[in-house]
Amino acid sequence: MATAARRLVPFHLRPPGARPLAAVAAAPHSRKRDAVSCKSTGKTRAKSKAKDSTMWRPQRRELEEHLKRRTRSAGAFDPGLYRRHSHSHHVPVLLGEVLAAFRRPLPLRSFVDCTLGAAGHSLAMMEAHPEMELHVGMDVDPSALEIGQRHIEAFLASRATEEGGEDALQGTLRAYTHVKNFKYIKHVLGGVDENLADGLSGVDGILIDLGMSSMQVNRSDRGFSVLNDGPLDMRMDPKATLTAEDILNSWPELEVGRILRDYGEENNWQSLQRRIVKERKTGGLHSTSELVKLIQRTCTISGGRQGWIKTATRVFQALRIAVNDELQTLEDALHSCFDCLAPDGRLAVISFHSLEDRIVKQTFLELIRGDEADDDDEDLACADIEDEDEPWFKQRVQGTNGTVLTKRPITPSQDEEKLNQRCRSAKLRVIQKA
Numbered sequence: 229m230a231t232a233a234r235r236l237v238p239f240h241l242r243p244p245g246a247r248p249l250a251a252v253a254a255a256p257h258s259r260k261r262d263a264v265s266c267k268s269t270g271k272t273r274a275k276s277k278a279k280d281s282t283m284w285r286p287q288r289r290e291l292e293e294h295l296k297r298r299t300r301s302a303g304a305f306d307p308g309l310y311r312r313h314s315h316s317h318h319v320p321v322l323l324g325e326v327l328a329a330f331r332r333p334l335p336l337r338s339f340v341d342c343t344l345g346a347a348g349h350s351l352a353m354m355e356a357h358p359e360m361e362l363h364v365g366m367d368v369d370p371s372a373l374e375i376g377q378r379h380i381e382a383f384l385a386s387r388a389t390e391e392g393g394e395d396a397l398q399g400t401l402r403a404y405t406h407v408k409n410f411k412y413i414k415h416v417l418g419g420v421d422e423n424l425a426d427g428l429s430g431v432d433g434i435l436i437d438l439g440m441s442s443m444q445v446n447r448s449d450r451g452f453s454v455l456n457d458g459p460l461d462m463r464m465d466p467k468a469t470l471t472a473e474d475i476l477n478s479w480p481e482l483e484v485g486r487i488l489r490d491y492g493e494e495n496n497w498q499s500l501q502r503r504i505v506k507e508r509k510t511g512g513l514h515s516t517s518e519l520v521k522l523i524q525r526t527c528t529i530s531g532g533r534q535g536w537i538k539t540a541t542r543v544f545q546a547l548r549i550a551v552n553d554e555l556q557t558l559e560d561a562l563h564s565c566f567d568c569l570a571p572d573g574r575l576a577v578i579s580f581h582s583l584e585d586r587i588v589k590q591t592f593l594e595l596i597r598g599d600e601a602d603d604d605d606e607d608l609a610c611a612d613i614e615d616e617d618e619p620w621f622k623q624r625v626q627g628t629n630g631t632v633l634t635k636r637p638i639t640p641s642q643d644e645e646k647l648n649q650r651c652r653s654a655k656l657r658v659i660q661k662a
């Protein structure tokens with residue numbers, strides 16, 4: 229298996245790939261598929277009420293805002309921090325909150341960014357943690373990784389100059405980048421240092437920032453954008469074989485319907501399924517604009533730009549999830565990442581839709597429960613926390629194997645939303661290993 233690894237500064241450890249990959253991949257993890265059932269609460273009822281389309285619109289907006297207020301970041305928004313780490317490629321989401329999540333454990337000697345992108349989060353972490361000795365950046369998309377890599381190189385070079393030459397930096401921070409799906413984190417870390425992947429020492433911090441970067445959405449040739457015409461591609465990994473075009477033109481009709489319903493949570497899935505399959509008789513769908521036109525025709529009854537754009541966003545989401553097998557990959561990766569953490573190490577995940585967030589929430593609870601415990605919330609202790617050092621983690625859930633630091637996810641502040649509309653659906657959850 230080719231691991232396109234690139235070391236960004238000289239180092240003196242064993243070379244990447246020194247350990248057989250299979251040996252690293254073997255560590256089992258506990259897996260309870262029928263995860264935690266959330267108890268039915270007033271909150272759940274309020275949430276479904278907020279989605280109720282029969283509600284008067286201002287009333288619905290008010291209720292949505294009330295629900296959001298409960299999870300909105302309480303941290304002070306730092307516009308300077310955002311300005312320093314944002315650029316045309318991408319604006320990092322929940323940046324201050326990610327830094328807060330890794331304020332412990334200290335010192336943070338090793339950090340893995342599973343979704344490097346333009347390296348916005350990574351550079352802020354490097355800046356905030358001068359004690360960092362090892363940084364590993366992964367991304368399944370080589371063009372995204374290349375940009376992140378360039379930004380890290382520039383950052384390290386400027387720091388070396390500040391610190392008095394490259395010699396001062398050597399031995400301080402070893403930085404690597406890997407073109408790799410984050411589900412292979414153990415392989416990658418095993419290649420850097422075998423102790424990192426087998427739970428003997430592990431890494432202090434891991435970040436997963438899901439979804440796409442602006443540079444991917446803005447490139448019409450990737451096929452991710454509802455608004456720009458492009459091929460029906462949607463692969464995060466350009467070497468992968470399955471594309472959205474394959475699904476639309478050759479998958480069994482029922483499977484097409486299933487992904488629209490399950491991955492897009494689209495009410496209109498049956499009529500879309502029928503129209504997509506009917507299209508095959510006249511040559512099929514071959515571009516995003518053809519798919520959008522089909523969606524617009526299907527949405528004429530619900531009407532309006534808002535109607536078709538929302539449906540198109542859901543259909544594109546469904547296809548992207550299926551093309552990249554995003555949900556299974558996420559679940560597997562969360563287990564692998566947790567295995568790779570050092571004691572007291574933290575894993576933070578930013579998700580962008582409810583399917584992802586549900587997996588993060590449920591998998592975190594599975595991970596902190598001991599193997600011997602039943603699949604039941606009752607054995608997990610919830611606590612309200614008043615920790616002066618970490619006021620943003622208001623409620624925790626304690627288990628045998630670790631602590632979920634965010635019983636409720638953290639969502640962006642209103643100030644951040646004003647600055648970056650794309651952050652609106654972001655949710656941050658953090659877990660700490662025992």
Ligand SMILES: C[S@@+](CC[C@H](N)C(=O)[O-])C[C@H]1O[C@@H](n2cnc3c(N)ncnc32)[C@H](O)[C@@H]1O
Nearest residue numbers: 320343345346347348349367368369372409410
């Ligand atoms: C939202 S962007 C990350 C942005 C980054 N945090 C920053 O501040 O610039 C998400 C990145 O994750 C990458 N990605 C998505 N799925 C992945 C996977 N399974 N494995 C590795 N990278 C993935 C995408 O290619 C994309 O570059």
